[in-house]
Amino acid sequence: MRMSSSFATTPVPPYYTVIFSSQRSAGDKGYGAMAERMVELATQQPGFLGAESARGGDGFGITVSYWDSLEAIAAWKAHLEHQVAQAKGQAQWYAHYELRVAKVERAYGKSPD
């Protein structure tokens, strides 16, 4: 679930974010292909601003996606192909997950020289 670059390039706040923390269950079971497809599909959605993702060797991962509105997040959640992936995620891919929707109010960083 890697984007072309690790870091998302986001506009000046405010904007919205979905923080998805998950523990993968054992075995791929089609997860890798679906995860790639979901990233590809997400980037095509109206209001998508970017995403960042990391998963350790223990299978615990965090994916943070950024959106210009709560409506864009709701539309992505309701997307049919994404709904199929969500159902598979619940049933097969994730032993545990937590999802949080938040409004980004402030942002800063250090970019490479």
Added chain:
Amino acid sequence: MRMSSSFATTPVPPYYTVIFSSQRSAGDKGYGAMAERMVELATQQPGFLGAESARGGDGFGITVSYWDSLEAIAAWKAHLEHQVAQAKGQAQWYAHYELRVAKVERAYGKSPD
């Protein structure tokens, strides 16, 4: 930078979060020990609700911490020992990082049976 459990147990929203995305530079240079100490110290701060962290083999990682107020986040940022760590992070440990402060408005998940 692993907590005793991977998932943070957070209250019903609203609460605040700091999303810290980072690319580690090569070599440990004291990073591991300091990261552990910062987790230990963060958990002792007023208003700290929990944290989650994942880093892939490529050195790209995301740490999300949760707080009960913006004041608690500001106090943690200003903590003297944390300021030393921040300076080392900028100078030595991170090739690139992005930090976002956000207000969690909604949360749900799937816990193990």
